[in-house]
Amino acid sequence: MKWEKLFKPIQLRRLTLPNRVMMGSMHLGMEGNKDQEDALISFYTERSGENGPGLIVTGGISVSPEGDGGHHFLGFYRDDDLRVMKRLTSSVHTANGRIAAQLFHAGRYAYSEMNGIPSVAPSPIKSPIHRETPKELNELDILNLLESYAEAGRKAKEVGFDAVEIMGSEGYLINQFLSPRTNKRADKWGGNFENRTRFAIEVLKAVRKAVGEDYPVIFRMSGLDLVPNSSTPEETVQLATKLEAHGADILNIGIGWHESTVPTISMMVPRAGFIEPALQVKEAVTIPVIGSNRINDPVLAEELLQKLDMVSMARPFLADPHLLVKAKEQSLDQINTCIACNQACLDHAFEGKAVSCLVNPRAGREHKWTIKKAAKIKTVVVLGGGVAGMEAARAHAELGHNVTLYEASSAIGGQFNLARKIPIKKEFDETIRYYTTELNRLGVEIYLNHKPTEQELLNHSPDLIVVATGVTPRQPVIPGIEHAIAYPDVLSGNVAVGKNVIIIGAGGIGCDVSHFLIEKGINNILLLRRNGKMGEGLGKTTKWAMLQDLKQNGVKFRTNLSYKEMTKDGLTIINTETDEKEFLKADTIILAAGQESNIPREYELLSQIGVEIAIIGGARLAGELDAKRAIYEGAKIAFEPETISIN
Known part of the structure; x- marks a missing residue:
């Protein structure tokens, strides 16, 4: 240029x-x-x-x-x-x-x-x-x-x-x-x-x-x-x-x-x-x-x-x-x-807090997170190539440690690979580009499509294993749940979606899926939540604009309900305020009802044989997806090794 x-x-x-x-x-x-x-x-x-x-x-x-x-x-x-x-x-x-x-x-x-x-x-x-x-x-x-x-x-x-x-x-x-x-x-x-x-x-x-x-x-x-x-x-x-x-x-x-x-x-x-x-x-x-x-x-x-x-x-x-x-x-x-x-x-x-940055948690912490080569070089193995794992690998490598990263899928990026499919979140492409460049520049050894065994991990003689294996979508207990599809399948384009859509879950993911469907020409969307507000968990300064856009595109929202049963034609709900039963017709029901931590049990056993382990990101705490916390935790265990027991 x-x-x-x-x-x-x-x-x-x-x-x-x-x-x-x-x-x-x-x-x-x-x-x-x-x-x-x-x-x-x-x-x-x-x-x-x-x-x-x-x-x-x-x-x-x-x-x-x-x-x-x-x-x-x-x-x-x-x-x-x-x-x-x-x-x-x-x-x-x-x-x-x-x-x-x-x-x-x-x-x-x-x-x-x-x-x-x-x-x-x-x-x-x-x-x-x-x-x-x-x-x-x-x-x-x-x-x-x-x-x-x-x-x-x-x-x-x-x-x-x-x-x-x-x-x-x-x-x-x-x-x-x-x-x-x-x-x-x-x-x-x-x-x-x-x-x-x-x-x-x-x-x-x-x-x-x-x-x-x-x-x-x-x-x-x-x-x-x-x-x-x-x-x-x-x-x-x-x-x-x-x-x-x-x-x-x-x-x-x-x-x-x-x-x-x-x-x-x-x-x-x-x-x-x-x-x-x-x-x-x-x-x-x-x-x-x-x-x-x-x-x-x-x-x-x-x-x-x-x-x-x-x-x-x-x-x-x-x-x-x-x-x-x-x-x-x-x-x-x-x-x-x-x-x-x-x-x-x-x-x-x-909120009256000190400002930082989601993609650079070192912002505002420069006085204590100094970039200098570590006195003792460690061998660090990172499990999971989502944002928590990528930042843990990048930060450790930047400080001079020897880092290997394993990712079970075919690409690093984790949930960001889904998020960047949302039309208003194309900027997420930049973050994945940055991490890809940095991990290569810093010499991080990356294995894709591979979930290592216990013995493979021990073969590295690791000083630290970082478990950043992320989350899996939570599947609520509802009769007929087999008629629903999970949001990752929708965002990945693996399934066809009908014209009348119900989304179970009205947090950030449900809102993102709605934006994705609107771009595909689907505008008859109903977001459901057992209780609480639409878009709960979204940031204060962006939530209003995202919800305003959804409402302008005809997305509707219902709450104060319980789920009775799904069929191939729709969903029966019960209004928890009136106890009335109602059938909601739908061509497609999408699950966006939260996450569960994904920690392979065999990796938990490693701590019993004296290997230092840090569990970070969604693997440590699922809830609503939180990239800010995940990236921060990835950096913190590198810059503040004394707090390594973040799990």
């Missing part, structure tokens, strides 16, 4: 960036937590350097106390946080990196029960995703906030940040002033477009005056709000020209508000699916413009850079901190690609 734009430097006032990739702002859930200080600094430092992103932008750092967005925020108004920021910038600069501070205020998205201070906004309008109504800012409040932004800019420069980014997107305070949906004021700070833009422009002017003419100021503006009755595309372009006129050096185009009912960064969204607003802004201004959202591939980035000046790739650096190093070395197959699952990043952030 020839890189014409990706590694071309760009100048922002006094700051030279060596490439055209920004690592966009991410709240890591480590900020403001003394126990996570080293983790925070190690996270950013590892992603720094000449072949790291041209510029890293921190998670939002609050300009005033009521502006915190929730759990664990840094604030420019706290002296101890300034000490942490100074440590951070020094460490990044030692690694030859560049880092900008995001000047942040949550507005009505703040949590007063966490901050201990009432939230504020241009108008007292409650967000649909918050319980509290914000206090309306008066004139003095607004003027004080302008000074808070200016002071934050001054302090950012003092503690060593290379630039600042003003957060004016994603429905936060500045965006709330800009939108007629949230700004109902009748004074000079609201009403017509000129007045609604006043706060954003005054913030920019205040920050510019505070940091000086030689210091880069980025403005993150909303290119598309994706909420009703908000800013128009014409207003967005006009705002961009005003920001240029008042000293913004580069515009970073954000997409969507947190309350939007349109998915913007999940794997359901096509790569670069929202790039058009950035292109429209680019046509209207002469300063550089940054495109964002679902850009996870350097080849795609190079393509977009033919029309834009920079691209923002945030979560892809969670998945692979050395993404650009590998791109520059033309080692694209070695990139651990972000699959936009949201499970360990956004879901963690909204």
Whole structure:
């Protein structure tokens, strides 16, 4: 691949960036937590350097106390946080990196029960995703906030940040002033477009005056709000020209508000699916413009850079901190690609947990999971080539151990080989490609279509045997169960499916199977669950979008029932609330009712003869399929051998 734009430097006032990739702002859930200080600094430092992103932008750092967005925020108004920021910038600069501070205020998205201070906004309008109504800012409040932004800019420069980014997107305070949906004021700070833009422009002017003419100021503006009755595309372009006129050096185009009912960064969204607003802004201004959202591939980035000046790739650096190093070395197959699952990043952030990554559990643990050759080289045998086994093999081999992997089927990948058949989960192909490349590169010996005997395992003289043999579908006890088919047979294309389908099980697997069938043109689907909610177990930030898509495609859901009997024509259920019996006609009944651990009994016996064994992933704990836990456990037994008794 020839890189014409990706590694071309760009100048922002006094700051030279060596490439055209920004690592966009991410709240890591480590900020403001003394126990996570080293983790925070190690996270950013590892992603720094000449072949790291041209510029890293921190998670939002609050300009005033009521502006915190929730759990664990840094604030420019706290002296101890300034000490942490100074440590951070020094460490990044030692690694030859560049880092900008995001000047942040949550507005009505703040949590007063966490901050201990009432939230504020241009108008007292409650967000649909918050319980509290914000206090309306008066004139003095607004003027004080302008000074808070200016002071934050001054302090950012003092503690060593290379630039600042003003957060004016994603429905936060500045965006709330800009939108007629949230700004109902009748004074000079609201009403017509000129007045609604006043706060954003005054913030920019205040920050510019505070940091000086030689210091880069980025403005993150909303290119598309994706909420009703908000800013128009014409207003967005006009705002961009005003920001240029008042000293913004580069515009970073954000997409969507947190309350939007349109998915913007999940794997359901096509790569670069929202790039058009950035292109429209680019046509209207002469300063550089940054495109964002679902850009996870350097080849795609190079393509977009033919029309834009920079691209923002945030979560892809969670998945692979050395993404650009590998791109520059033309080692694209070695990139651990972000699959936009949201499970360990956004879901963690909204739950108040430290952020990590499903495909790279070392993210956020760099300070303790260091990559160095082990003092004692072990012989490790891994049983099972699903994600738990692949990561266990990869991580041990990366630390210098001798690793052999056995897989009973014809290919590594396990349940991911089924998941990637779901139309919205094609990104899983990337994970299997990555592991295939890495296991070969690291010299892992792989045996496919083979289930080794006890003696074969002992012939390796193993120091450790990792049992990652996964799960088997659970078969519920229902009379006539032989008339049903298991979900793996459906996803593998081994069986024909009729037009009227009942799926027993409405968790993540049942929902995935529904998406698979919809793509095949089957839209008469009924999901059943004994009790509980549809999609239970799916991640918080993706569940709503997946269920919304299913409902829009006519998928129906029933619960509070028991299963009486299956026949070739359908299923008899009993309503557990009314005790009424009902026959549901179906051409095909599919079982997606959970998993059972698959641990061959003969391997359990090995522990009795002194062989150290670790049982991980679905083999250790079945339940709903959990790739995040499986990959984490595979890495943990390599990086934390003292906790090897994970079983």
